[in-house]
Amino acid sequence: MQELTITRHNEMIDPLLHIWSWQIPVYLFIGGLVAGIMIISGYFVLQGQYKRNVFSCFYLPHISLLLLTGGMTSLFLDLEHKLYVWRLYTTFHWTSPMSWGSWILVIIYPVLWLNTLIRIPERYQNKVPVFDRLSALINKHPVLIKNIGILNMLLGVLLGMYTGVLLSAFGARPLWNSAMLWMLFLVSGLSAAAALVHLITTDQYERELLAKADNAFLTLELFVFGGFITGLLTSTRVHIDAVKLILVGPYAAVFWVLVIGTGILLPLSIQLLAVNHKVKHTPVAPLLVLAGGLMLRFVIVYAGQYSHWS
Amino acid sequence: MARFGMAIDTVRCVGCMDCVVACKTENSVPEGFNRDWIATEVTGTFPTLHMEIRSERCNHCDSPPCVHCCPTGASHVHDVGGVVLVDYDKCIGCKACVASCPYGARFINPSGYAEKCTFCIHRVEQGLLPACVSVCPTHCMHFGDLDDPNSEVSQLLASRNHHSLLPEAGTKPRIFYLT
Amino acid sequence: MSAYSRRKFLKISAATVTAATAASACTEASATPPAPARRATKGVERVPTYCDVCFWKCGAIASVRDGALWKIEGNPIDPLSRGRLCPRGTGGIGAHSDPDRLKRPLIRRSDRGREEWAEVSWDEAFAYIAKKMHTIKETHGPESVAMFAHGIGGNFLKHTLKAYGTPNFAAPSFAQCRGPRDVGFRMTFGEDVGSPERTDIKNAQCLVLIGSHLGENMHNTQVQEFAEAVGNGATIIVADPRFSVAASKAKHYLPIKPGTDLALVLAWMNVIVTEGLYDKDYVAKYGFGFDQFAASIAANTPEWAYPETGIEPEVIRATAREMARHKPATLVHPGRHSAWYGDDTQRSRAVALLNALLGSWGRKGGFYTPVSMSVPGYPYPAYPTAPAKVDNPGGKYPFAHEAISTGIREATITGQPYPIKGWFVYATNLIHSLPNEAETIKAIQNLDLLVVVDVIPSEIAGWADVVLPESVYLERYDDLNVEWFREPFVALRQPVIDSPDDQKPNWWMAKRLAETLGLAHYYPWKNIEEYLDHRLTAAGLSFDELKKEGIIRGAPQPIFFDDGAPSEFATPSGKIEFFSLQLQKAGFDPVPVYHRPAEPPAGSFRLLAGRAPVHTFSRTQSNRILSDMMDENEVWINADMARRLDVKSGDYVRLKNQDAVVSNRIRVKATERIRPDCVYMVHGFGHTARGLRHALQKGASDAGLITRYATDPLMGGTGMNVNFVTIEPEVTHG
Ligand SMILES: Nc1nc2c(c(=O)[nH]1)N[C@H]1C(S)=C(S)[C@@H](COP(=O)(O)OP(=O)(O)OC[C@H]3O[C@@H](n4cnc5c(=O)[nH]c(N)nc54)[C@H](O)[C@@H]3O)O[C@H]1N2
Ligand SMILES: Nc1nc2c(c(=O)[nH]1)N[C@H]1C(S)=C(S)[C@@H](COP(=O)(O)OP(=O)(O)OC[C@H]3O[C@@H](n4cnc5c(=O)[nH]c(N)nc54)[C@H](O)[C@@H]3O)O[C@H]1N2
Ligand code: SF4
Ligand code: SF4
Ligand code: SF4
């Protein structure tokens, strides 16, 4: 029999940590999504697909710019001392994933921008001479285009990893204490990005391809989950208690139903049927994947804060 | 260089919270928040019980994750005594440090910045003891330089049984509880 | 709770104050206003004073930073605080900044029971009071005004009322608190234990605590010395139905059945006497009636005590031997709040006798002989002669040597031996401190005048005809504290900061009231500084030095018999009375005899109450700093019982007592730290006065559930641990 009483009653800390609400999961989800987009779009660019009028090379970079801004806004909204946000950029702290993250985001913007400059939409052509000149320059040198593709993929991977590392660096939160977390978020980001293309593109080829890719990502994600869970389950008592939060604890319902069930298994089955032409492609599966990806970030962020030592 | 720490005698502590009240007045800690607090741990079955009462606060860890994770350098290790501090003007209120502390030692001040125990460095630098230590009616709290083998804290740690909180979390806390 | 429902309680709140007559005080030049206004200066100013969050009166130094009260610390030269205050003292600045404070004098503008108030000027308030007092004097005589005053702040008002002609003054600190203990010790050693207690805890090698919950009971010096004793490795023995903080420091924790301590003490003495372990020289030299005593307790063996107390005979023997081993440095603490079961004087006497056996009275590690400075009182004119006091007619309680608060209440209800028509209540919240609230309200309804002097709109202020708002202790001078302690010293309370509104210090009120009553000649001094200066000069001390230092210490004197303190006993025999002829003559047991207390009915628990370190009685719950530490009390229920009742920690329940009184909702603390036959809560919560916005309805009031009390036949103390409660579920919303 043990009774522990603590007189502390700090808001957002007690009885259990709840410092981050919707903003951080949304930020992480969007971060992952953009990471996935960058990888996919970079891949297409690298493959020279940009010559064809494909969605992934043309609209995706634009969309991702907007998404990223949304994600950053979400992060900004979470800050408690907003007027001091510029302090992030007066320094770099290599031990701090957040510091890495803020600088990575700074680099990602121009890279995404370059991606969009490969082909300026007609409407915007001849509006900003610098952009036109840059665009012309890029198009003159296919090597540059290849490099933009590579850069997008690389930074995409970094960004995707970062969204996981950000959390896994918190030793104090046992649920996040897993080397699998970056992989989980990266794969989930990829699958979400694939689902987004699948959802929006009108190009039959892209849709087919991305649906197939998504199936692969979702399957991979299941394996990564397996690794994530067994990793924690075979660790110390606090880690076991932590992972139990999502397996059998207060977050189990959301995890099993919304993340695994309707977020992975159901869309995976639908899409398997679709790519095998047993059923038609509908927006249902990709929407479920996107929702599942968002729920994953929510579950991990919320349950992770809940998890604690002692 | 000094390395400040505390040795708190749980045998004498009565859990009166004077340390908590003193911290509040000395440091104008806002209503509803605590930089320090009392933990009471009871084990056994009535009437064969054991009870440990501890006055807890930031452990000014030797390996402070709160400093490591801070993106702006607001959380830092002060040159005097290795005290872990927050520079309120650099803090953006991202709460990474709050999440990173396994002890829950930090909170967000209503003005938006991360706050926690400072070891009353403003007093210590004037040659005074931290407020909590200086008021404790049972004289159970001891503050000093852990690196100086002749300091009271070092002597106590050398001569008495003690433990620290969550050593397994790897933060190397610098507050020790004498038992 | 009979005729008086809680809803009818009068509450003062800003919202209910009608017609605010502009309140301006100090229209007369005769009484100069309190301390000169302290300028909002830059920087930190440190002002010594002494604390008033409880009656220990620790020396303190308050810091004012940029004109605002910042913090209070102990005064290092003060022997009481030894430079360190208790949490309540440290949080005392919250009394100054409490937004719920009374601000201006109030007069009730309707029948009692309605909540209509008018803010009035001080002059109007005094004129109203004086008029009523004149009428009472003419119709019934001045003795028909009684005063309840707790603490040193009441001194000047008492002086005014003595000048007016009444002998009736009481405080809950006797019949509801330390009275039984003091009488028990007086019957034995001829002297009280006093306050601060004359216990030499720091030198004790063995300390026995019978319910004294030091560490929760935060009387500062005692707690400091307790920690010192623990640190020194003293053997601690604790008997308490609850595993108190002190119990957690004990080598022997005795989970005694409530109300059976006398059996335990008798058994301890039986072991010590039969095994010949007592201090034979000491007993031979100072004792009276030892043989009769020994014969009287011969049957009280540990085996006899076992079924009563639940403490195994081996444990009783082992602890008795342990006490004897360390004698005379074994201190069996006399406790303080001893009004528990109605047989408390005899229990306390048994504790005194146990100490006598161990030879600890007058000895190092036992009880010291307190000393004090000689500071003459102010040479006032003689008071008019007054008739006998009203509280103890015909010496009904023959050994009461102080006035019985509940006796005054009874006289107010019955009109016997003579009517009481006016009450002055200074710094005591009688609704919380006297047992059986309904009786208090019944008495109040018999009054023609109820004046309450308070700092916050307390429950008793809610019943007043006139409410006088006092400056808190940090804003005023008070009388000198000429303490009886280990060493002589005198301490000064002086203003640290201005009162925020139209609050006034007690001395000013007392003087103005006397002037309004035509008793100005009882106040030959112009203001309190003149009074203080006069007294100090007469003692050969410097007022200026005292203002600067806060404390002036005198030369140490011997405080133990072995060092030359006089070994005198003011008993009839001039000795330590193991056998008391005066008790025998008055028809009481000359040696304490145990009587079994009533058991709680099946399904009920005995209700016990005590202290939390961060609160003082019912007075600190609206102090924002202290309420931040603890803003609600909990009811402690044995974990096993809680499981059976299907309640868990944090759940709200209500307690219902044997007279069907139901408490406010209170959270459960399901814990191993208490016996299954009783429940426990911290006294002072569950406020009903609406003006106490912050404390209103937080937690439950033990006082509200104490409808029964057992009166001590020796001295009129009101044993309050005799109520039984059941746990009623509370439907919680979120
Ligand atoms: N049920 C129950 N009853 C008890 C006890 C118990 O534990 N349970 N304990 C008993 C004991 S041990 C004691 S000593 C008594 C204590 O009994 P009280 O002395 O009546 O204690 P409080 O309830 O604190 O009431 C003090 C009142 O004084 C007011 N006050 C505080 N400071 C000042 C000031 O500076 N000036 C003025 N004018 N007023 C001030 C407070 O606001 C409050 O209304 O109660 C006894 N009664
Ligand atoms: N923080 C704080 N400290 C205070 C005060 C305060 O208001 N706040 N008030 C001061 C004053 S005036 C007084 S009088 C004292 C009162 O404090 P004390 O004299 O120490 O204690 P009580 O209030 O009599 O008793 C409460 C303790 O007695 C135990 N108890 C209850 N019934 C029994 C029983 O039948 N037998 C035994 N052996 N134990 C029992 C309870 O479990 C609890 O631990 O505190 C003083 N100190
Ligand atoms: S002030 Fe001292 S005795 Fe009181 S709780 Fe704090 S550390 Fe313990
Ligand atoms: S206790 Fe927490 S806040 Fe303090 S230094 Fe260690 S990790 Fe940082
Ligand atoms: S909240 Fe402030 S101190 Fe903490 S990590 Fe963020 S910027 Fe650093």
Ligand code: SF4
């Ligand atoms: S050292 Fe100072 S800041 Fe830290 S808990 Fe003690 S009083 Fe508060």
Ligand code: SF4
């Ligand atoms: S014991 Fe505490 S509340 Fe009482 S006078 Fe001393 S410091 Fe003040």
Ligand SMILES: [Mo]
């Ligand atoms: Mo008391």
